[in-house]
Amino acid sequence: MDRCPPGGDAGARALAHVLHTPALPYDRSRGTHKRATVARIVEADCIGCTKCIQACPVDAIIGGAKHMHVVIEPLCTGCDLCLPACPVDCIEMLAV
Numbered sequence: 001m002d003r004c005p006p007g008g009d010a011g012a013r014a015l016a017h018v019l020h021t022p023a024l025p026y027d028r029s030r031g032t033h034k035r036a037t038v039a040r041i042v043e044a045d046c047i048g049c050t051k052c053i054q055a056c057p058v059d060a061i062i063g064g065a066k067h068m069h070v071v072i073e074p075l076c077t078g079c080d081l082c083l084p085a086c087p088v089d090c091i092e093m094l095a096v
């Protein structure tokens with residue numbers, strides 16, 4: 001229950017509450033907690049190369065070849081994997 005960096009200390013506390021065990025800070029050796037983010041494509045700059053679609057592990061990006069692409073925000077986990085895939089740097093991460 002203390003090994004989930006995405007949940008952070010709040011997640012560890014919530015799990016401890018549900019499990020009726022003492023709350024512990026999450027284990028920092030497992031990774032770093034960061035704020036929740038979501039990807040957004042700057043539509044005017046997108047060249048429709050489809051590389052972000054291939055990079056996204058959860059199929060959160062839609063679009064056709066040579067047409068503007070878009071992120072389906074509820075599906076995006078904020079993993080950042082689409083950022084290096086974009087040849088024109090038109091994907092940005094926004095705080096949720």
Ligand code: SF4
Nearest residue numbers: 056076077079080082
């Ligand atoms: S941040 Fe991750 S989940 Fe979100 S669109 Fe990019 S690759 Fe997909």
Ligand code: SF4
Nearest residue numbers: 046047049050052086
């Ligand atoms: S990788 Fe960048 S330019 Fe290519 S389709 Fe995705 S957002 Fe558009």
